[in-house]
Amino acid sequence: xxxxxxxxxxxxxxxxxxxxxxxxxxxxxxxxxxxxxxxxxxxxxxxxxxxxxxxxxxxxxxxxxxxxxxxxxxxxxxxxxxxxxxxxxxxxxxxxxxxxxxxxxxxxxxxxxxxxxxxxxxxxxxxxxxxxxxxxxxxxxxxxxxxxxxxxxxxxxxxxxxxxxxxxxxxxxxxxxxxxxxxxxxxxxxxxxxxxxxxxxxxxxxxxxxxxxxxxxxxxxxxxxxxxxxxxxxxxxxxxxxxxxxxxxxxxxxxxxxxxxxxxxxxxxxxxxxxxxxxxxxxxxxxxxxxxxxxxxxxxxxxxxxxxxxxxxxxxxxxxxxxxxxxxxxxxxxxxxxxxxxxxxxxxxxxxxxxxxxxxxxxxxxxxxxxxxxxxxxxxxxxxxxxxxxxxxxxxxxxxxxxxxxxxxxx
Amino acid sequence: xxxxxxxxxxxxxxxxxxxxxxxxxxxxxxxxxxxxxxxxxxxxxxxxxxxxxxxxxxxxxxxxxxxxxxxxxxxxxxxxxxxxxxxxxxxxxxxxxxxxxxxxxxxxxxxxxxxxxxxxxxxxxxxxxxxxxxxxxxxxxxxxxxxxxxxxxxxxxxxxxxxxxxxxxxxxxxxxxxxxxxxxxxxxxxxxxxxxxxxxxxxxxxxxxxxxxxxxxx
Numbered sequence: 001x002x003x004x005x006x007x008x009x010x011x012x013x014x015x016x017x018x019x020x021x022x023x024x025x026x027x028x029x030x031x032x033x034x035x036x037x038x039x040x041x042x043x044x045x046x047x048x049x050x051x052x053x054x055x056x057x058x059x060x061x062x063x064x065x066x067x068x069x070x071x072x073x074x075x076x077x078x079x080x081x082x083x084x085x086x087x088x089x090x091x092x093x094x095x096x097x098x099x100x101x102x103x104x105x106x107x108x109x110x111x112x113x114x115x116x117x118x119x120x121x122x123x124x125x126x127x128x129x130x131x132x133x134x135x136x137x138x139x140x141x142x143x144x145x146x147x148x149x150x151x152x153x154x155x156x157x158x159x160x161x162x163x164x165x166x167x168x169x170x171x172x173x174x175x176x177x178x179x180x181x182x183x184x185x186x187x188x189x190x191x192x193x194x195x196x197x198x199x200x201x202x203x204x205x206x207x208x209x210x211x212x213x214x215x216x217x218x219x220x221x222x223x224x225x226x227x228x229x230x231x232x233x234x235x236x237x238x239x240x241x242x243x244x245x246x247x248x249x250x251x252x253x254x255x256x257x258x259x260x261x262x263x264x265x266x267x268x269x270x271x272x273x274x275x276x277x278x279x280x281x282x283x284x285x286x287x288x289x290x291x292x293x294x295x296x297x298x299x300x301x302x303x304x305x306x307x308x309x310x311x312x313x314x315x316x317x318x319x320x321x322x323x324x325x326x327x328x329x330x331x332x333x334x335x336x337x338x339x340x341x342x343x344x345x346x347x348x349x350x351x352x353x354x355x356x357x358x359x360x361x362x363x364x365x366x367x368x369x370x371x372x373x374x375x376x377x378x379x380x381x382x383x384x385x386x387x388x389x390x391x392x393x394x395x396x397x398x399x400x401x402x403x404x405x406x407x408x409x410x411x
Numbered sequence: 412x413x414x415x416x417x418x419x420x421x422x423x424x425x426x427x428x429x430x431x432x433x434x435x436x437x438x439x440x441x442x443x444x445x446x447x448x449x450x451x452x453x454x455x456x457x458x459x460x461x462x463x464x465x466x467x468x469x470x471x472x473x474x475x476x477x478x479x480x481x482x483x484x485x486x487x488x489x490x491x492x493x494x495x496x497x498x499x500x501x502x503x504x505x506x507x508x509x510x511x512x513x514x515x516x517x518x519x520x521x522x523x524x525x526x527x528x529x530x531x532x533x534x535x536x537x538x539x540x541x542x543x544x545x546x547x548x549x550x551x552x553x554x555x556x557x558x559x560x561x562x563x564x565x566x567x568x569x570x571x572x573x574x575x576x577x578x579x580x581x582x583x584x585x586x587x588x589x590x591x592x593x594x595x596x597x598x599x600x601x602x603x604x605x606x607x608x609x610x611x612x613x614x615x616x617x618x619x620x621x622x623x624x625x626x627x628x629x
Contacts, residue, residue, distance in 0.1 A: 153552070157576065160551040163628060170629060175455075179464045180489035181551075189458065276485065276492055278553045282576050296577055296592065305594040307549055363578055363592075 027213055032231035033238055034219035036402050040114075041217065041238075042245035043107035048205065049246060050100040055198050057093040065145065067191035069184045072147035073272045091261040097139050098264045099253050101287035104132065108321075113345050115333030116218040122325040124211035129321045131204050136288070138197040141190040143285060144182075148269030153282045155182045155190070161295070164308040181275065221405055222334025223398055230402040281362060289359030290352050291317060294378070296363045297371030313375055320382040327382055329390025337396040341389055344381075351377050470613030472605060475540065483556045485545060488612050491629075492545035492553055493600060494585075495610070502558070502583050503538045505569055516587045517596055524548075524628065525599035526621030534584040534599055542602050542610065543585045548628040549593035552576035558583070572597065595628040 006012055006021065015021040064083050066075040079086035108128070111117055117125035144155045159176050163169040178185030216225065225231050232238075256263065264286060268279050284292050291314050298309040320327070335342045351374050358371040399405035468489040478484055480499040485492045498506075509532055512518040520530045528536055535541045547554050554572035561568055564580070572581040580588040585597030601623055603616040615621050 153576075157550040157552070160549075170624070170626075175459050177460075178458055179460050180468060181491055183464075183490055185458075185461070185464065275490060276487070276553065278575055280575055282552065299590065306592045307594045310592065 028239075029233060029235040031213065031216075031234040032225070032228070033217055033234045034225055034230060034402055035232045035237075036219050036221060036405070037217060037238065037241075038220055039241075039245060040106075040110040040220075042242055042249075043103045043110060045242040046103040046245060046249050047100065047107055049249075050096060050103060051198065051201060051205065054093065054096050054100060055202075057089050057096065058195075058198065060089050061093055062195060065191075067145065067188050069147060069187055069273070072145060072187060076146045088257070091257050095253065095256045095261060095264060097142065098285070098287065099249075099256070100135065101139070103249070104135065105287070108132070109349060111218075112324075112348070113335045114218055114220060115222050115328070115330075115335070117325045118328065118331075118333050119325070120215050121211070121218065124208060124215075125325060126322060127204055127208040127211055129318065131201055131208060132321075133318060134197055134201045134204065138194060138201065139285065139287070141194040141197070143269075144187065144190050145194065146269060147187065147273045149271045149273055149277075149279050150266045150269040150282070152182060152273035152275065153279055154284055155186065157282055158284075159186070161311050161314075164311040166308075218333060219402065220334060220336065221399060221402060222332065222337070223402065226401040226403075283360060286356070286360075289357075290355035291359075293355040293359035293371050294375045297358070297368065297375045299372070313379075317378060320379070324382065324386070327386040329387050330393060330395065331390075332395040332398065337398055338389070338393055339396060340393045344385060344389065347377075348381050351381065468613070470611050472609050472611050474609050476608035480539070481558060483558075486612070488600070493612055494541070494543040494545040494556070494597075496541040496543075496556070496583075498533075498539050498541060498583060500539075502570065503533070506532055506538075506582075506584055511569060511582055511588075514589055515582065516589050516594070518586060520586070520596060522595050522627050524596045524626055526601060526615065526619055528616060528619055528621075529599040532584065534586065534596070536602070536604065536616075540610070541584065542599060542612065544598040544600050544629060546597075546629060547574040547576065547579055547593055548587065548595040548597065549574065549577055549579050549591075554579070554581060554597070598626045598629050 006015070011021055061079065064075065064079050064086065066072055076090070079090050081087075083089075111125065111128070140154070140158060144151045159173055159182060162176060163173045165172055174180070176186070177183065178189060266283060266285075271279075283289075294313045294317055295310040298306060298313045300306045301309050304312070330338060330341070332338055335345055354370060354374045355378070358367050358374060361367045363371065471486070471488050473484075473486050473493075473495060475484075475495055475497065478495060478497045480497050481502070483494055483496045485494060487493070509518070517524075518532075520534060525534055533541070534543075545553050552574050554574040557564060557568075557573050558570040560570050564573060569582065571583045572585065574580075574593065577592045579591040579593035581593075581597055582588070585599070587593045587596050600612050601615045601619070601621050602610050602612045603614060605611050613623070
């Protein structure tokens with residue numbers, strides 16, 4: 001690492017004692033990045049942007065919000081009507097959750113397509129799944145805070161999942177609630193944790209980036225960089241590409257925030273929570289629908305009751321991501337050189353979309369059948385297809401280097 | 412006389428090469444681990460229901476003199492809805508015939524969802540008065556009371572409870588049907604008749620020691 005070349009005496013003085021500028025120079029400026037990254041590589045930085053937006057708006061919402069079952073709903077309405085720009089801050093935060101999940105899901109599917117989870121990036125991928133889990137917990141608890149009907153009943157359904165744990169299930173649920181049902185103690189602890197978890201995410205994101213910078217980004221060809229001719233510095237080439245993506249993304253985000261702020265939410269959450277009135281249908285936010293579908297689809301399996309089986313399927317679906325680096329036996333990363341996986345990948349995308357569609361409907365008639373087939377396929381894809389494809393698929397020849405793929409062999 | 416003995420290695424070797432220092436390190440780590448676990452306990456325990464929350468869960472009396480045959484009232488106890496139903500003579504007769512038994516998960520109430528005094532086909536002390544915790548054993552929704560036979564729930568429907576969340580079905584004794592997501596019958600809380608028209612929920616009859624917390628699934 002070369003010593004920092006800076007004109008500023010102050011910068012040099014600080015850097016000598018705290019090498020923060022050298023660090024930034026090294027990790028953001030010089031950081032060698034494959035020169036063939038497409039726009040599919042924008043979604044990591046977009047997710048980081050969303051995390052920042054959520055933390056920033058969240059802190060200002062926290063200044064106005066009251067975590068008490070008698071006051072929470074009104075304090076949110078006050079934010080919407082009386083607090084200066086409260087409507088804007090809340091709509092950004094509310095829709096921000098959806099957009100955070102959109103970019104994260106695209107980021108994950110990009111990793112699935114280009115084999116970004118394979119050696120030597122297994123821990124990078126696993127840290128990403130940890131971030132996803134933390135995001136889910138944060139989003140779920142945040143949704144409870146406005147104390148509307150969906151807040152209350154969503155919290156009831158999800159906390160009750162833990163009662164499926166054999167032997168100690170009921171004790172665990174009582175402990176989670178701090179009472180006999182979802183009530184004031186529950187709201188208070190969810191608020192505390194909703195404030196804490198984003199900073200946990202921030203920490204894991206730090207580890208995620210540290211792991212990323214150890215071996216560098218994967219790329220659409222899925223082959224390693226062979227030398228300097230395959231790389232370009234992160235700055236300015238990818239900072240500018242990321243910035244362009246940010247511009248496009250924020251435009252779409254703004255359209256939702258200003259014109260369709262409630263499109264992605266459930267109107268039932270503008271009704272105050274009523275513990276004696278279950279809404280006609282309890283539906284989670286759209287980003288949880290595929291998991292919700294799995295929860296409801298599974299029937300009794302031998303001695304495992306449907307309830308426990310559903311919970312196992314739901315958590316199992318995330319667990320599949322954790323062990324994916326070892327389920328996928330193919331040595332080739334990018335689907336571009338995997339003639340079968342290239343198509344099979346889209347089956348998983350369709351399967352998850354079908355699950356999302358099923359999750360939005362009452363589990364009756366055809367939806368039950370669809371849900372069961374789609375759930376079965378999800379696990380079939382991970383546990384059977386991934387290991388077998390690696391054995392039976394014949395990959396196409398890989399280019400000798402990132403440059404060679406373009407220059408047809410010339411250096 | 413000065414000690415001229417050859418100084419041994421610090422800590423002194425045991426016969427397998429481990430030292431006293433190793434022992435001290437392991438012992439200190441173990442004590443620190445136990446200490447940390449002990450210090451964590453009050454934090455974990457603080458998340459359990461507080462004393463005032465528990466005190467608010469004392470037994471309550473419900474006057475059922477105004478409940479008409481075929482009617483259900485809902486009373487809140489421990490922030491849970493308690494269903495109290497006065498079944499009609501026809502409904503009692505239908506339950507006694509027990510035609511649905513073959514399609515129920517637990518027709519004999521074998522699972523610990525009620526006290527011994529409610530372990531019968533009516534799941535109640537008196538055949539006509541049904542007392543249940545009105546929370547679906549699947550994921551905690553409140554089942555709808557659908558006493559009319561037939562209707563949108565199919566020709567075989569004899570009346571009972573239908574959960575709007577995930578479609579679980581229970582009969583008029585709160586016994587769950589097969590092939591629905593709910594695993595257990597609706598729980599029966601501890602209760603007894605203080606007089607002919609007043610029931611006390613949260614307290615057993617004198618001859619029973621049934622523990623509400625022992626219920627398998629609420």
